[in-house]
Amino acid sequence: EVVEHTPGNGTEVQRGWFATIRYTxxxxxxxxxxxxxxxxxNSDDKGRPVTFVYGYKRALAGMEKGMEGMKVGAxxxxxxxxxxxxxxxxxxxxxxxxxxxxxxxxxxxxDVVPQSNVNRPNE
Numbered sequence: 001e002v003v004e005h006t007p008g009n010g011t012e013v014q015r016g017w018f019a020t021i022r023y024t025x026x027x028x029x030x031x032x033x034x035x036x037x038x039x040x041x042n043s044d045d046k047g048r049p050v051t052f053v054y055g056y057k058r059a060l061a062g063m064e065k066g067m068e069g070m071k072v073g074a075x076x077x078x079x080x081x082x083x084x085x086x087x088x089x090x091x092x093x094x095x096x097x098x099x100x101x102x103x104x105x106x107x108x109x110x111d112v113v114p115q116s117n118v119n120r121p122n123e
Contacts (some may be wrong), residue, residue: 001079002066006108010072013112015055019067020111022049028079028102035079036104040094049110060085063105070109078105 013019022043029037043050052058054067062080070076080103086093087100 003077004074005077006073006075008071008074008109010109011112012069012071013054013067013109014114016115017054018051018111018113018115019054019109020049020051020113021067021107021109023063023105023107025106026104027097028104038096040097053115054112060089060091060103062103063107066105067107067109072109072111075106075108078107079103080105 023041024039024043025041026036027038027040028035055064057064060080062078062084065084066076066078066080082088082100082102085101085103086097093099093101
């Protein structure tokens with residue numbers, strides 16, 4: 001599930017491009033009004049946003065799928081099922097988080113940068 005809070009009006013993320021994001025993750029809690037249970041990660045704890053190559057399984061599959069069509073400046077909340085979260089990933093979940101946990105991720109796309117060796121789609 002993808003909930004768009006702010007659509008963004010910058011460049012759209014493309015496969016193979018560097019994406020810079022800010023995000024916070026919680027374990028899904030159906031009883032909580034906002035569905036956010038225990039927080040397990042916050043990119044701000046690292047002191048800076050996170051940059052990765054989009055579309056090459058450098059992030060959880062649910063995050064990459066939830067970022068499809070996202071433009072710089074966009075903010076979304078993603079509800080990620082286990083198969084697109086840690087259960088379907090080679091990444092180990094953080095301590096205390098079950099592999100089959102449903103995740104709630106809030107993310108903001110801050111910037112995208114094309115790699116010089118990736119062909120840009122026809123515009």
